[in-house]
Amino acid sequence: MIYSDYAAVYDQTGQIRHSILTANYLPDLLRRHSVDGRRLLDLACGTGTFAIIQAEAAWQVIGLDRSPAMLAVAERKAARAGVAVEWIEGDLRAVMLPAPVDLATCWYDSLNYLLREEEVELAFRSIYAALAPNGLLCCDVATEYFLRxxxxxxxxxxxxxxxxxxxxxxxxxxxxxxxxxxxxxxxxxxxxxxxxxxxxxGYPRSFWLESLLVAGFVVEGCYDCFTLQAPNERSLRLCWVARKPAR
Ligand SMILES: C[S@@+](CC[C@H](N)C(=O)[O-])C[C@H]1O[C@@H](n2cnc3c(N)ncnc32)[C@H](O)[C@@H]1O
Structure with a gap:
């Protein structure tokens, strides 16, 4: 299984950087796309850096990942930081939560691991179901240009x-x-x-858009990731912001 032996060295080999960038980026996104409550689900949370930063910023955070080894690292880091995060071992294509969340995030290629179109559609439907009405999804995906x-x-x-x-x-x-x-x-x-x-x-932009719409989301933004600018043909990652309608 991937992200098992790698978990212990994921942060030290530089992968932690993406979480720092997304943690800095989130406030920019939320200034433009408001969120009503403080319940946050970080899907494919990995070693938990982003989730822990948000817990420190007074979000009520759930971190979900399918790798037990990544979650074990996340748990140890949260204990060291003295923050409470609920860690769930699970699949983002079948999210099951006791209560809905106001914000869902999914960062750093995690959605690119879904190799069939049906899996992406399943994931968006499952994230949609986990959100409260008016809840927001922010996620980034690597572009075909980047992977190529x-x-x-x-x-x-x-x-x-x-x-x-x-x-x-x-x-x-x-x-x-x-x-x-x-x-x-x-x-x-x-x-x-x-x-x-x-x-x-890598999927075309039109496919991501269509899959979000089919799941029921209203797409509020698609950005050249880490900016609030529209993407271009050389964008390395797209950041999607999509909302579950209030009713
Ligand atoms: C590149 S890492 C990103 C981790 C973290 N979001 C970050 O920014 O550092 C990809 C993560 O996605 C998780 N993952 C991949 N497919 C998944 C799935 N179907 N359900 C849940 N987690 C998944 C992996 O276990 C891994 O922790």
Missing amino acids: NYWSGVEVYEDADYIQVMQSAYDGNDCSTLVLTGWHRRSVDHWERFREVHVER
Whole structure:
């Protein structure tokens, strides 16, 4: 399963950066797209950085992810930060909550892991059901342009106790595959190797829009992510803002 051995090093290898950026971006989005209450569901919350920052900002936060290893890291970080977040192991295509939320977020390629169109539609319907009337969804997705042009080549990370090689390639068919090989140092001369294969799919903007509309959302914005500008053909990620109608 992906995001298992990788969970322990996800933050330290630089992936934490995206959560810092989205945490800084959220207030800009909410100034333009208001939210009534303080219940927030962060879908595919990963190691919990974004969820914890929002809990510190007085949101009542639920973090949902399907990887137990990512959630275990998130739980430890929340305990260290002294904040209460409810962590749920679950699938964003079948969200089940005891009570609806006012804001749902889903950041950093998480929706690109859905490789079939039907799965995206299922996810949006499930998120829609989890929201209270007038609730808001903010999510970002990697563009086809990004996957085609930036998910290619080899990247190496190295520190005293961990080495990682990421090899990625576009398959010419909307999908990019990243093979992640990591070595954890377990003792002075013993390294343990793991391998995860991550596949992401880029969908056209029109498909994301249509899927949100079909789920029942009113789409309030589509931005070149981290700005409030309209996307262009070289945008690396799109940020969608969509609302469940009040009635
Ligand atoms: C690139 S990470 C993003 C984590 C976090 N949102 C962030 O910004 O750092 C993708 C996350 O999506 C989760 N994920 C992928 N597919 C999922 C699904 N169907 N349901 C729930 N979580 C999923 C993975 O377990 C992983 O934690």
